[in-house]
Amino acid sequence: MSLSADIEQPDDPGARGPSKRAVEIVVSLILIGLAAAVLYDSYGRGAGWNGGPESGFFPARVGWIFLAGSLFLLVQAFREPPAIFATWSQLLMVAKVFGPLALFVVLVEPLGIYVAAAIFTAVFMPIVGGARWHTILLTSVLVPLVCFFVFEIEFLVPLPKGPLEAMFGY
Incomplete structure (x- = not known):
């Protein structure tokens, strides 16, 4: 029995979850907002050519390319056929990993x-x-202790330390 047989597949007609179109539209709009922020900042710094490139010249060019790509993705999202992006159970599995990682x-x-x-x-x-x-x-x-020994003592690589390590003189 394969592991994938236990997980709902997005292509399953009975599967429920956010649509691929909606997710792509939201991501495209976020990218368009980021491109607008880059362009706003670039033109605020000076994006022209005054005897040479001003400080915002190259970021503005990258911002325009970024904006064009984001608009292309937005148009493509509206042209996508209806499909499920991921099932709710798959998104729950992602959240189970993301929560502890964010902590x-x-x-x-x-x-x-x-x-x-x-x-x-x-x-x-x-x-x-x-x-x-x-x-x-x-x-x-054991894993953090072994990592501390390897990185701090053997390789002399300083990693972020907190009050516990300070208490022991590190």
Whole structure:
């Protein structure tokens, strides 16, 4: 039995989820907004040629190319046949990965990378893998310790540290 047989396929006529067209339209509009911001900033800095390129000259050219590509994507999105982008169960699987990862990124600055990695592992393993508590505890403690030894002691690569490492003199 294959793993993909357990997951709803977007091509399944009974599958439910956001449409591919709607997702592409939203992404295109976001990209158009970013292109507009680049153009606004470029022309604010000076995008002309005054005895040579002004500071916004090249960013403005890139912004126009970016805008053209984004408008092309928007037109293509309206021409797409109706289809499901992803099923809700597939998006839930993405959220199960994204949630702990976002928590990790937020915690790196105040707690350091090693404590944040321990918390990430302790949260991620039961959500995604459904591991037993003793496996989670061992992995959450041992992996950051091994990483600390390898990076900080053996390779002398300084990574972001927090109050726990400061308490031990690192």
